[in-house]
Every structure is written in C-alpha cells, then in structure tokens.
Amino acid sequence: MTARTYDFKSIESKWQAVWQQRNTFRALDPGDPGFDGSKKKFYVLDMFPYPSGAGLHVGHPLGYIATDIVARYRRMQGYNVLHPMGFDAFGLPAEQYAIEHGVHPREATATNIANMRRQLKALGLSYDWDRELSTTEVDYYRWTQWIFLQLYNSYVDPRDQKAHPVAELEQRLRSGELGLDAEGQPVAAAEAATRFAELAERDQRAAIDGQRLAYLAEVAVNWCPALGTVLANEEVTDEGRSERGNHPVFRRPLKQWMLRITSYAERLLADLATVDWPESVRALQTNWIGRSEGALCDFEVVGGQDKIRVYTTRPDTLFGATYMVLAPEHPLVKVLTTAEQKTDVEAYCLAASRRSEVDRQAETKSKTGVFSGAYAINPVNAERIPVWIADYVLMGYGTGAIMAVPAHDQRDFEFAKQFELPVRVVVEPTKAWLEEQFAGQTDGRTRYLADPKQLDQAFAGQGCAVNSANPEVSLDGLETSEAKRTITAWLAEKGLGRAKVNYKLRDWLFSRQRYWGEPFPILHHAAGYTLGVSDQDLPVLLPEMSDFSPTTTDNPEPTLSRAAESWREVTVDGVVYQRELNTMPQWAGSCWYYLRFIDPKNRERFVDRQKERYWMGANGIDLYVGGVEHANLHLLYARFWHKVLYDLGHVSTAEPFGRLFNQGYILADYYEDARGVRVPADEVQYDSAGGELIAAYEVSKAEPGGKFLYQGQEVFRKSGKMGKSLKNVVNPDDLYQSHGCDTLRLYEMYMGPVETSKPWNTRDIVGVHRFLLRVWRNFFDIDSGELLVSDEAPSDELTRALHKTIKRVTDDMDRMRFNTAIAALIELNNQLVSVDRVPRSVADAFVLMLAPIAPHICEELWQALGHNQSLACEPWPSYDEALLADAMINIVVQIKGKTRGNVSVPAEATEEEIRQIALADEKINKHVEGKTIRKVIYVPGRLINIVAT
C-alpha cells in the first residue's frame, strides 16, 4: 500500500476523460438503439452563453452547476435526461470583438467558443456534447431562416387568434369570402368597402403583405451611428444610449423588418398563467405587455374632413376633455396646423425630433407644447376644443393623439396649468382624497370645485361622474366602471367610437445593418415587392467579406450592401431580384435553439416531430435556468416564435419553458480610487494601521485606520455584480488549479440559495475544500492508502443518521436548495469521523448523494468501493420512514410560551406522561410552583407548553 492523498487534479482530469470516452452523458432519443420509452423524460436547459473573448468568470457557472446537479440527480432517479449546451454566437458582441482584434468574426467566434467549451468541460458539467450547436453554423441558421419564412408566410386570423398560412388568406380574399375595409384590413365580404379582385396587383400584394407576421414598415427607429445599426427599443437605455457600448442613439425613420408580436399580446399574457415561473418574471412580462382596456373615440376637426382618433382608458371623463394633443410625429400635424401657427409648429416639431431622449428626460419637470391653431369638436357635448402639439404624447402608443382631461389626469393637468387651459371636474373626488389634499379641512370639496387648479394634483381615481350629461346620455351619479360602460356603448351606437384593448408591447424591430447575423431569406423585386426564398434554396449563406466593419455614419447602410454583386443579385425564373441586405438581430438564434438541441443534426427538418413530442412532453422544458435580465426580451421573443410554430403545427406545446428558474448574481467587492476609477480588485492590498500588507480579499471588515491600497494609492471598497466593468472578476481556471472543480462546484452551491445574489469570498472556499479532504480521510488512510470501509452493518444510531440525511438531501434536491443539502452531507460526514471504518452501506449512499454536486471525487470513491460502473445512472438512495424515528425524543418544555428546558422521553410517550416528566424536572417546576396550571398545549413529538399563572 502506498500513500493516497486527495489528488484532485488527477482525479478530475481522469474522470472527465472517462466520461468523454464512454459518452456517459449521451441522451438517447426515441428511435435510438437502447432507448427506453418507459422512462420519464427530463429536459433541463441553461440559457446558452455568448462566447465572449473574456471567457467565463466564476459568476457565469452558477446556473450551469445548478442545472448539472439537477441533471445528474434526475439521471440517478431514472429519468431520461436531455441536458445540452451550445453558443449564441451571432450578434454585436462577437462582431465588436472581431473588429477590435482585427480578425474575421467567424475566426473570433471559433476561438472564443473553443475557450469557453474548455472552461465548461473543466467544470465537469454533464452535457451531451454531441448536441453542441452554435447559432452561427450554416446548418443552424438555415433553419432560423426557415422559421423566419414561416412568419413571413403567416398571418393571424382574428377568428381564432392563431397563425395561418398567408395562402389561406389569399384564397379567401380571391374567392370573395373576404373583402377589405376602409383601412385595408380584411373583413367579411358583407362589411367590406372594397373587393379584393378589383384591386390592382400591386394593391393586392400590399393588402396581403400588410397581414404577414413579418413585414416591412417605415418606422421611427433607434439609429446608433457608433454601432452602425438600429436597435430595438429594448436595447436602448433610459438615457437614450445603446445598452451595448453606451453610445448615443437617435430616432430616425427607416424602412425595417418588423415582427408582429403584438398579434400575440393577448395569448402571451394569458398563457403566463399556465407556466411555472417566478412570480417576479411573470409580473415583469405582464408589465411589459401592458394590457389596458379603454375606448377609441373620433373627434371631428372644425372646418375639415379629418377626424382625430384617440385612445383613452377613461372614456367616462369624455365630458371633461377641454383640449386635445397630437404627438409631434402625428400625420395630422401637417394637415391641421393653421397658417399663422405654421412657423411655431414646424419649429417645435423639428426641435422635438432632434431632442434626444436624454433631453426629454432632463425636462420632465415642465411640459412643452404648441397650439396648432385648429379646433376639434368634443362628440359628447359639441364643444369646440383646441388642438395642441406636445411631445408628452407618444406616437408609438395608442393612436398618437389624446383627448386631454386635465381634471383627471396628472400630465394633462400639468400641461393645462402651464398653458392656462380650462380644467373641468367631471368625477367627484373621494372624501379621503379631498381630506389629504386640503390637510383635513372640511371645506375642501367646495374649495376644490371652485378652483381645481389651486392644487398640485389631479384627481385620477375612481368616483361618481358629475357634469357629464347631454340630451341623449347621462353619466351623472354613475361609478367610474359603470360610466365607462355606458359612454362606450353610446359611442358605439352613434358610430363615434368603440371599446378597445391596447398594449404597451410594440411590434418587434427585426433588422440590423450589421454583418454578423443571419441573412434574411428575402428577395426584393424592382417593382417594390418582396418574395420569400423558397425552402429548397435555403440556406442563404452569409457572404464572405474582408471588410465587415459597420458604416458609422448618419446614413444607415447595411454592411451587406458592400457584398459582391454576385451575392446581392439573384435570378429566379428569369427575373432579377436584389437580396435583402439587413441581417437578423442577436435574438433570432436564441428564439428556438432549445428545439434544435432535440435533434441537432437533422437535415430534413428543424426538429423531428417524434423527438420533439417526446422531449418537449406536456410542459415543454422541465427546467430552464438563466438570469432574470432576459425576462422581457429573450423569453418573450422565444415564446412568440414558439406559439407561431405551435399554431402552424410544427411543435406540440403552446409554451416552450414549462418551468423557469432565475439564478442570482455573484457579487464581489470592487475598488475605486479617489477619482472614481476602478482598479483591478485582485491587486488591491490592505494596510491595517501599522500592520503588514495583506491581500484585500483576506479582509472581511476594515478596522478604523485600515486602508486599501493599489500601487500605493488609497482606494475604496464597494460591492457590485461581478464583471469585467467593475474589474472584480475571479477566473475559475485559477481555482481548478488551487482547489479543483469539485471544490468550486461545492462552494458555489454552498454560498446560498441559487436564486439569490450573494457575494463571492475567495477566503471561504477553504471550508468546503476541507470538507472534501475530510471525506477523503474518512474513506482512506492517507499514509497507507488503505480503504477504511467495513462490511459490518452500521449501528442503529448511524443508520438513523443516514436515513435522516437521505431524506433531507432528497428534499433539498427536489427544492433545488443545494446549500442545505451540502450542510446535511457535512453533518453526516462529521459523524463518520468518529467511526473507525465506515460501513459499506453508509459509504455507498453517502457517495451517491454527494455525486451530483462533486462528481469527480465521488466517481473515484465509487470505484474504490469496488464498483466498476460509473455512478452516473446508479439509483438515488432511498430512505426508510421507519428508520427515521428515534427511540427517545426531545420535547421542548415551555412555560407560558417561554422555553424553560427540554426533556428526553420515549417516542411513544403520551401527553400526560410528558407533562409528568416535565413537571418532575426541578428547573422547570420552579417556574410553575405556586401557580395554577390553566392550560397545556402539546405539539406531538415537539413541544409542550404549560400555561400557569
């Protein structure tokens, strides 16, 4: 026998090699030899990463380790586990990196992927690497293009709110079943203003194109000259800068591809109730979708043909509308403005268009606007009210025009005060509100009604309508909800308006002017119409270009416009077309990767139907783990695509992610110098007054007089999310070297619950490392290398401890509370220290329980215990309820609710017996002496509370 220490480096590389050679974690699909269809499936997925040049820091793998533990645990429970990994490699970060380093994005991406794959493999994650994919592979983006074509070739039928092939729509229009209404929307022939067949071909095309889920539109976009591309609203910060790179962003009109996600707003909202997601994410999406119920109402313009259509959630306040406002970009602005106001209005609109979002933000205090010179007629009381132009009304929401009810809307109220417009109260404020406004004085109502402008607040709450009647309809005395119904019905009856549900969610701006993305499978005809590339002509390859850097000018121009003409021009059936030159945004590839993992090599379909049905099962992905930052973008976009695919019959579930779980962030100290410049955290030292310099991470709390120093200069400690920008990253590669990846895995899980954010403390790692060392010493005599395991049966006490641990760990695994699972294993292990030789049954179970969390050391121990198969699919230990019970139990004794001690009693003792024993205890009895026992509360097996006074 030779010495045998815990040599984690060789153990870890040995087992990683074994898993790879034996293909231990390969998931079998339906149809594969050896596939067992009787096993339940479990699809556990990480949000796949961007392969950034910086590689992983210890904050990234938190979620990966958690899902790996779940995957390993489920395998041991006999599930067929699908646990894949891939890379989201198209998009701005990859391209920026490539430009900065002067290499082609394809090369940069390949290098970065290789590095990240190495780092992931070094963590011992049990992915089925045969399924690895990258969104940039031709074989992958071919299907991204195919799905885009599904969107392009689909429309939503209002009857069932589902996607159908555009061909169906065309057929129904051609047959005369449908016609077009005044706005060009398809309607039943009976209600139609125009028959489709009567239209010119070009208008027919326009009518159909206007219904597609992917369509071209001239929209005000967020143009970022520095990045040379447009950005989705979601990619622009509050300050009007790009989320990536923090460059200025400007609004300008541009023809772009849009995806009609708004058609799915209602289902995206409603189906949130069907998924097992964190409440916070559901709230976030609900908020983002922003459903509101209200009414559309038309206001005639005095002396013109035009009508101003407004959307309001408070139609009950229509009688209080004293002016109207159009957004500066509203098409009627040019039409309505009178000659004498023209100069002012044009100046205002120009200024508004030039103002960046930053300026708008800075001026929230005062509202700006200009009178158009025009008047409109309030349809409920025929009153002439002025039409103003102001940028507090947004073109992108509702109709871009509002009726202003200054008495009952804070924004209108502020505007009315500023421009001295009338304020008319049409909803009786509540008593509570009046009291608050008038500081409890009793004459508040009278004073308010005399002059509502004296206050700083408008009454925007619900109440009884007043001053709201015309000869045909009266709202007076009605509660807000009733008043809304009444007036909406009246408007509908008179043809002046109708009820309308509105959403904050906008259609998804889907094109980018950059190089590194999926080319659109779209061709443009010189006559101005578009054509989808046919399936057999896919993929549309991204052309090779030597200069792929963006054009950073004010004039948006896609990089692909500089591609070779041979790529840009395509001849189909003898007709020459130009290729679409935009590329798809980052999010495209991540919208469906979870489906491709199911069948990554399929050349016939994006995913095999049978495999899709098996792995997506009833609830889709069984566990999807990632950061909460994707709540509104990726998760909404992917749900949208999935629903379209579902409607078209390509996938079997209505929702892709049955259960979502958000991991927290890893926080870490960072350091700033006096000017606020961040310095590398790992080079900061601590100078305890008078003492020697030590590494800053060794210091949990700075003493008075202690200083943090960087290159001799004092710096200041702060805490934030670990990341490049705070210069406080900890590289996992260093930790594999010093402690091993089992220790890293254990530490990250032991820090706290996976879902909470928690600070990294390199200092604490030693704790879990000691645990593994102690485990090792419990199994081996370090000096002789002898295995310290016996074939004897464990003592009753140890058996009980084992079964309790199995129960605790199993429960914790189910709840994903790995921190407490580890604590339970540490406790059991500490108990084993005092056992000379660990009974084999205890040793086996212990190793199996620790295996999902620290798989390498456990495989090594498992082998040492004489098993020649990997433990990856060994059955998870089970516990015997009967063995959990102690013969003697501890009962807490309380007197009047205060704990005064505890007594040990036989497990089967009755309440009366326990009471006798408790009162016989001198320490307890002294609190009862001389008092009358009023009441005794007994919680079986736990506690007895004697109430004595």
Next chain:
RNA sequence: GCGAAAGUGGCGGAAUUGGUAGACGCGCAGGAUUCAGGUUCCUGUGGGCGCAAGCCUGUGGGGGUUCGACUCCCCCCUUUCGCACCA
C-alpha cells in the same frame, strides 16, 4: 410615481404547515500536534449581567393576533431590481 423582491451574529447563510432562532461553513478565541509556518484534532463563539447555576434580551422600527411570531395582520423605514409622460 407604478410593479416586484428582500432586511436574521463580525461574514455567507439555516429555521416544510406559527413550535428550542442562529443548522452548516468562514472568521475569531483558547488548547493539543508540529522546530516553525501550514495542515489536522478538541473546545468555545448573538448581545448584556453573573464566579457559577442561571437570568434578561435579541430576527430593520412600531403596533396587533396567539399559549407561542423570523414566520400571520396593519403602519413605517431601508435596500435592490424592473418599468416609467403608455393617455
């Protein structure tokens, strides 16, 4: 402003349905082993009073419900995150 989550020792965090607050780990203190450092092992460790037995106090603050509250209810404070002129 709206929405969501969270406040427990020096630190990370425990505490299934209300039932011994502080499991487990770090750190710290004392001791043993060691030439020494490290490692390992043992003991202690919320605060206050006390030689001790013990007593008091304690989960952001203030009320309440209860035999009993970190846990339930009301009010307030703080922090973090998301949205934000969305009519």
